[in-house]
Amino acid sequence: MLFNKINSFTGRALLLVWAVLGLAAGSSCSKEETSPTTERPAAPDTHLVSSTLIGEYSTAALAGRVPDIPLAGALVRYPIRVYKLTYTTRTPGGQPVTASGALLVPVTTQALPLLSYQHGTIRPDDEDRAPSYYKSSSEVYSAVSVLASTGYIVAAPDYIGYGASKAQPHPYEHASSLASASLDMLRAAKEFCRKENAPLNQKNYLLGYSEGGFATMALHKLMEEQAASEFTVTASAPGAGAYHKSAFASYILNSTQPLNFLSSYVWVLDTYNRVYGINRPYTYYFNQPWAGQLQANPFGEVPTQASELFAGPFRAGVLNQSDTQLLAAFRDNDIYDWKPRAPLALFHGTADDYVPYFNSQDAYNAMRARGATQVELRPIPGGTHFSSVATYTLSALAFISQC
Template structure:
């Protein structure tokens, strides 16, 4: 989840804002790293190329974050930010590449504690944290970097510099992309004279909240020989997609236009991954059947997609499409069960805090309550923390990222 009504789409689904002069943005041409065979299965996390994309003093960092509403109280240092392109695997475990953002503090420490931050929904490649020129996309990672952490923010598959379309709300590939970005950051850090400590503090917002839980679970279960999860703090996620979020989407509990975009993204993305329909006109009405898959292939700016879709679900979906979402069956039901199991079907053995905002108009707050109950049933105490009233671009959901990031940064600084 992650919609900006004024910008015209999910998160920052605009073409991106002009670089802030106060940010001292300095983009550099990608610098090729030494690589081996592109198809090697054991090359996951190998850095293919890198570029320094931001360099800011502490004062510049605070001003840059504040220009888009981020709380810069935790920022004590300047930052250097790098885009990494690295080797990973796609949804079918075939070799591919992805990109992500690594933000390092200018604090002189040689060994750095690591935060993994996974971002919210976006569909346009150029809005991803490692490539966008705005503040919103990389703002959380820069906050953690300015607080003294090595902040690692994957773009996910198919966004940023990654090939192909993004498999939206696909926790398994979000997990592998996040894990391999951690490995890439560890491989790259010595080039700057730094090393990453083994324990990882895991957080994420909206779509990234589910991704954060997937990564934390993988680390707890020993998916990497080096990294270990230290704590996890997801913010405003759609954790119970099938049981809570989807009924809210089709039942009128989120704004109609948001429902249209999320339903479109779900059906087109999950069709690529799970095979839900043969041709778009089975589930989408014309003229939208002719254009909707193009809207979500990574090449269409958010504002264009937002304007091109209708205002209500009945205008968008055929009777079959409407019934598919009202009463999921077959492959869609199986995919929803898989999603729920990946996010909620485990018991964290590390400190957990669940951040939410009341009256969330996108990722309805019942998702967080459902996750807390699932953890409680497994004997896990996971405090639910309401971030209070915060609105960003007319959205409480987006506002929760700003306050939730500030609260998470403060909590992570207390953990050793």
């Protein structure tokens, strides 16, 4: 399955990070330019619903989770306790819903930074790979647990549609609900830490790749624009996200080359059709027999040619800019053109044929044009969406460690 490839790369890469972190190329993340963090009064507890201890894991147990890397034992620093948190957030339609996520807490009295980890794509039939299930098949169980043990309290939201909210459809690549579910998880994590006397040191980091990169970018924007009184983003490192949805849609619909991942784009289209109340039938978007087949199974096989899959009038409406409803939905999910205040590094493989590199290039250009001096573009030369994961993990964690 598509993102099993990412998970297998990530576990090895994360451990290698901490082996070579001191030798990594120096980051231009400047501490002098970053606004200092200040202690804020505690906000009222309004998000955390419940916390359940999943387990406590020794350093020996954590090191043994990646047995093919002998350095693991040296990299693990603290035992960790893993909790399933449930918390209140809102659906894309604004209705309250109980969501869930995993919170990984090192066993120490030292004040630690809070790190929000946004996971990549999980198909509904792989739902138990969501963080709060804490299964061995997920990167949260292996790679992210090792990261936590080095000294980060890690909040890993499931997002809406998984875990406690699995009765809801997952709003795939919907920026505002990915961001709000992640932010509310951070709020619940802070409430938990206050109650359990797990001290935080006021630093807040954001990481995620692919859908997680898109969610990370959306979360960073939301935190700085609407939650600055609660959190200061210390640094973020989104990887390979589809930040420029409008341009991405045109790229797909105008393509004459085979596209190997059209089923994921179908999911995005289905989400926007529902979330924005457009509610067109599948026959509007897709040619037959694909419309009927996707109606029965939205995650079924599709052809690789956009012109074969997508109906001509639909394609024309986007490409000639006459489909105002759908174009407005794409623009609502364009999160490439804004001015971040905290250091932000954009990582992306230059040969990515799943989420094209121009998404990060466009974001970098737009942010720099707005005067964002601490935004960096970190291309991964020749990297595909999958082969870039190891380099992303190594480089992103090296980046945030210096902020």
